[in-house]
Amino acid sequence: MQTPPIMGKAAADERLLRIVRLLAPIAVLTVSIGLWSLIVRLNNIQPYVLPGPEAVFKTLIHDWPVLFSSLLVTLWTTMEGFVAAAAGGILLALLFNQSKWLEYSLFPYAVILQVTPVIAIAPLLLIYLPQQTAVIVCAWIVGFFPVLSNTTLGLNSVDRNLAGLFQLYGASRLQTLRYLKLPAALPFILGGLRIAGGLSLIGAVVAEIAAGSAGAGSGLAYRIAESGYRLNIPRMFAALLLLSAAGIVIYGLLALVSHLILRRWHESALGKGD
Numbered sequence: 707m708q709t710p711p712i713m714g715k716a717a718a719d720e721r722l723l724r725i726v727r728l729l730a731p732i733a734v735l736t737v738s739i740g741l742w743s744l745i746v747r748l749n750n751i752q753p754y755v756l757p758g759p760e761a762v763f764k765t766l767i768h769d770w771p772v773l774f775s776s777l778l779v780t781l782w783t784t785m786e787g788f789v790a791a792a793a794g795g796i797l798l799a800l801l802f803n804q805s806k807w808l809e810y811s812l813f814p815y816a817v818i819l820q821v822t823p824v825i826a827i828a829p830l831l832l833i834y835l836p837q838q839t840a841v842i843v844c845a846w847i848v849g850f851f852p853v854l855s856n857t858t859l860g861l862n863s864v865d866r867n868l869a870g871l872f873q874l875y876g877a878s879r880l881q882t883l884r885y886l887k888l889p890a891a892l893p894f895i896l897g898g899l900r901i902a903g904g905l906s907l908i909g910a911v912v913a914e915i916a917a918g919s920a921g922a923g924s925g926l927a928y929r930i931a932e933s934g935y936r937l938n939i940p941r942m943f944a945a946l947l948l949l950s951a952a953g954i955v956i957y958g959l960l961a962l963v964s965h966l967i968l969r970r971w972h973e974s975a976l977g978k979g980d
Contacts, residue, residue, distance in 0.1 A: 787845020858893025
């Protein structure tokens, strides 16, 4: 049986789109690095002002042991803050869903926690808490609200007809939560977790910079601050490169987990990667 021409053309267009989606970011990155190197060479810019990509990569290789150990410290802190934000945000959202009085009482304070700049909170936390604990708390603060708000939104977005059907059949609140609300809220929860992953890294970096200003710290952000004080700009760029790569990997892993969970049944993931 021959494939209809229209379906064959659609499949070819889909393959072409996937190739473009893969190659376009690589092409943009290549052109950007080339322009960066060209500007530095043509203007004879000194490395302590703007290092070229070659100097950055050489520094990354030369200082890899120090930078990699600092990266591990930052990633571990980010993971601790992210896990605390995920657990706390989901559990509190479940309590909000079961008690509107509790939601009305506590949700405004969660909003206040979200809108308060973490750069203003970090120095205070470093005064009252041990350094590592303060950094974890900063990572938790910025990652907590996206999980809480998305989970709350998902639990409150259940189809009213399905909720009425569960009520008609005499389902308990726990059964309704387990078999209806949680599955319906799962895409929202996973979306909140994807946001929280990157924000937890930002919170950890901000706290590490504040700790570095006080002369303490061992994370990657501390290395950035240290390099700035010493005018070691190539190392600063190398550390920034590692931080950006870490953020991309964190988001990619969380997006992959979300896709694997949702790909068989939710519209947002159906047909992707098949």
